[in-house]
Amino acid sequence: MADIKDPENTIIMDTTKGQVVIKLRPDLAPKHVERIKTLAREGFYDGIVFHRVIDGFMAQVGCPHGTGTGGSKHPNLKAEFNAEPHVRGICSMARAQNPDSANSQFFIVFDDASFLDRQYTVWGQVVEGMDNVDKIKRGEPVQNPDKITSMKVAADVK
Numbered sequence: 755m756a757d758i759k760d761p762e763n764t765i766i767m768d769t770t771k772g773q774v775v776i777k778l779r780p781d782l783a784p785k786h787v788e789r790i791k792t793l794a795r796e797g798f799y800d801g802i803v804f805h806r807v808i809d810g811f812m813a814q815v816g817c818p819h820g821t822g823t824g825g826s827k828h829p830n831l832k833a834e835f836n837a838e839p840h841v842r843g844i845c846s847m848a849r850a851q852n853p854d855s856a857n858s859q860f861f862i863v864f865d866d867a868s869f870l871d872r873q874y875t876v877w878g879q880v881v882e883g884m885d886n887v888d889k890i891k892r893g894e895p896v897q898n899p900d901k902i903t904s905m906k907v908a909a910d911v912k
Contacts, residue, residue, distance in 0.1 A: 761907070763787070767799075772889070774880055777878055777879050789831055802818065802902050805899060806822055815859065820895075828857065830856060831857065835853070839866075842866070844880075845862050846870065856875060
């Protein structure tokens, strides 16, 4: 288990490939971090599949339909674009063409994706378990996709 210094700003995500620990960055994107924590606490992400996984790019998750077309019951978020680079292990919000359309879908970057910088909201970074992210089955759409089995705020884990 990771040495968690700030349990209220750490996500523990269990997947079908193993555990992933994400350090949240409220300093970069406070409203997006709050949304991720709210959805995790509601159990929204539990059982949701990685519906779009592109080798050398990213793994996307967070659509309740498993297709990339849906979001949560909460309203979309205003963009909180920041200067944090999209490098291996970065967690960033997916969105439609409208910059203010992020809701529940996010992606974890496999490799440098600097072409996304300042166009998508970075809200966290994988601090443990990136090897498990690397094992997630690829595809667009993914056949028999891997999924999040449980996603919790570390402060809530007993």
